[in-house]
Amino acid sequence: MLLYISADGAFSTSKHPQDPGYDYGGVVTNSKRDPDHSNKRVMQLKDMHCFYPGDLYAFTRKPLFLVVDSDNSPVFANMPHYFGQPLVVLMSPQDTPSQFHDQHHRGNLFTLFLHSPLMGMCLVSSACEVPMNLWEKCQALVDRFISEASRLVTRGRSVDPSFLQFFGDDFLRLLTLRFIFCSTVLRAHRAFKVC
Template sequence: MVKKLRYYARFIVVCLLLRRMKLVRELIVELDRHIAEYTSTYEPDDQIEWSLVLDEIKGFVTADGLVSVMHADTNPIVLSHRLSPLTTPPVEKNQYMTLTLQEILIVGSASEQVKFSELTMDMFRMIQTLEREPQEDYNHVYDASPATGRNPYAVPGSKGYMENGERPNRRDNPHKYLLYKPSLSQVLVFLASGFKELPANGALLLYMSADGCFSTTKHPEDMGYDLGGVLTSGRRDGDHKKQKESHCLYPGDLYPFTRRPLFVIVDSDNSFVFQHIPRYFGQPLVTLMSPQDTPPAFQGNYVNICV
């Protein structure tokens, strides 16, 4: 019975990633019923633990719908955050547009995040934003699988077919690593892995959602380390005021990875410190930093956007 409950929890995560929200809600009802049966028949002591799991997924689904986009006639608009010809403005390509996003590292370390399992809301939305709809199926609705009707077997001579285990030079969708509250060493290992796997003309993207790690240095000299950074996890190795925080990702930690095209997105209350990353190797570098304060108009519980 426990295996069945775990299967439901994993299947709900899969349906979330596929944006099959109607099925997610149906599975929540079934999971609630199975939890009641399990705790009443087998292990009453496990009810609290499984109730927390159920509350997590219910809270996740509720939080996903907090922001609603409305037509002028107050009808809600169903949005798919994935990239498709319907949501991506046309761009006229030129000889300088040679880079493609190939490797992505998404790190969710912020405290007090709405989450289910090890998937936080910000990680979930970044995954959706960085996923391209299959071209033959970009009209699919929310509750249909994005890969419906797709032939998993390529035909020799067709696009995407490879022989003898050859690796493609370009993926339809970038390869993604998801890390929930990792240690600093894990972040660096996965960054190095993505860096190593970059093909020619490939770019690496790092998304960090984390709490700020603030510096106590009164007279900063090294912009890479003296201004602080972001905490990768909640662990701290004691109170060493004269030492750098061991679980903090500093801007200077990213310098080696600027040898290849790098795109950095930092969502933190200390994000501004990443504006000083230099381009030592002359490669393209883009850094997007979140604002440090939330505008008053967006501090309410519910936001309606009319178009």
């Protein structure tokens, strides 16, 4: 099963003090905002308006591929493998440099990378206008990177077997490889090293 979650983070305190599936918040499921709250990180949400990692535990009975695009995505990092089935969680960066905060209305940077890796790289590099012939050359380089990443993942001995389980599906393999590209670009980008 593939589940793609794109939502603002919910940083509320839970009523379940010993359960990591609920202790650290989740993502907002209600798009209505309370006008009294100006800062979403401080906003306290009712439990019914939050989607927690623990809400997915029952779905780990079957192979689960989870993509989380949220400023609170790390809460999904340590989901347990209760049933021993493959589980992959691709998470967006928790923090982005301030220059990308004003572009949030255009969509999330992580989703852009998963949709079009070259467009994501152009955005973080502030390359607004790229001539078509240069775009095609750059796209060929991105394609070469993705091919090499695919070869390394399938031949790597230290790769989590869950990734290999999903590599047989063309779409999930493409998402995984684009995630690797996104991660590589953001780790190498100077602005992301200081946030």
